[in-house]
Amino acid sequence: AQKITQTQPGMFVQEKEAVTLDCTYDTSDQSYGLFWYKQPSSGEMIFLIYQGSYDEQNATEGRYSLNFQKARKSANLVISASQLGDSAMYFCAMREGKQAGNMLTFGGGTRLMVKP
Amino acid sequence: EAQVTQNPRYLITVTGKKLTVTCSQNMNHEYMSWYRQDPGLGLRQIYYSMNVEVTDKGDVPEGYKVSRKEKRNFPLILESPSPNQTSLYFCASTHFSGRRYEQYFGPGTRLTVT
Numbered sequence: 001a002q003k004i005t006q007t008q009p010g011m012f013v014q015e016k017e018a019v020t021l022d023c024t025y026d027t028s029d030q031s032y033g034l035f036w037y038k039q040p041s042s043g044e045m046i047f048l049i050y051q052g053s054y055d056e057q058n059a060t061e062g063r064y065s066l067n068f069q070k071a072r073k074s075a076n077l078v079i080s081a082s083q084l085g086d087s088a089m090y091f092c093a094m095r096e097g098k099q100a101g102n103m104l105t106f107g108g109g110t111r112l113m114v115k116p
Numbered sequence: 117e118a119q120v121t122q123n124p125r126y127l128i129t130v131t132g133k134k135l136t137v138t139c140s141q142n143m144n145h146e147y148m149s150w151y152r153q154d155p156g157l158g159l160r161q162i163y164y165s166m167n168v169e170v171t172d173k174g175d176v177p178e179g180y181k182v183s184r185k186e187k188r189n190f191p192l193i194l195e196s197p198s199p200n201q202t203s204l205y206f207c208a209s210t211h212f213s214g215r216r217y218e219q220y221f222g223p224g225t226r227l228t229v230t
Contacts, residue, residue, distance in 0.1 A: 035217070045159075045206055047219035055215055091159060101147035101166035101210065103174045106159040 003027065004094050004107035012113050013082045020067070021077040021110045023092030029053075033095040034075040035104065036066065040088040048090075051075060079112075087114045118143050120209050122222035129197055130230055137192045137225050139207030145218075147210035148190040149174070150182065152203040153224075159206075165190055197229045 005024045013019035025034065036048045051059040051066045059066045067076040079086055092107040120141045129135055141148065149164035151174075161174030165184040179201055181193040194201060207222040 033217075035219075043204070043224055045208070045221040045224075047217070047221070050215075050217035052215055093159075099166065101149070101164055101212075103161050103164060103172075104149070104151075105161075105175070108158050 003105045004092055006107035006110050008110045010111040015116050018080045021090050023075045025073050025094050027096050029096045031098045035093040036077045037091045038088045082114045084114050120220045120222040122207050122225050126226050128228045132196050135194050139190045140188050141209035145209040145211045149208050150192050151206045154203050199229045202229050
């Protein structure tokens, strides 16, 4: 089974609106971490946000928030007030186990396009 | 300024010719890792390191070696490159403290093996 699933290959959003990018995960570990990354067309990888499995509150970083629903095994990224510069590929990833440096497994990505 | 540098940025080489891609970070991060990115396969982790002299295999370690002799450097070595190692490679550096992650990626190295 896929460990990380991103079901939306591509999405459009109107500038200034909020958008949710879906991510579901599969693990039997009790301790794990969930990550989101952004890759603009220029190619660089940018770390956006992290959520630990024991964190009760949803992580937030500026306009990014991670909607963590443990029972559903979902870790959706919410971008509020979309900007043109948010157009990019977005990857969800998971680290299993307690060690912060453990291996990451990535989803296939969602391409977000922000319309002016 | 927090920085992860990779060299070279672009490389075209021939099958079997040993090469090293360097990665260096200036943040004193304990964790470093290498990824490759391929169309249709996404990002996959090759090797990771939790500290000096501590490395472990990721998802796709075959054909690669790494070393971590100093905290700041984590080179990726291809002893005998093959065409299936043609890919975009990223190095990353990570610090984790409490509930907070800090992670930076290098700019990427586009490798073509003919």
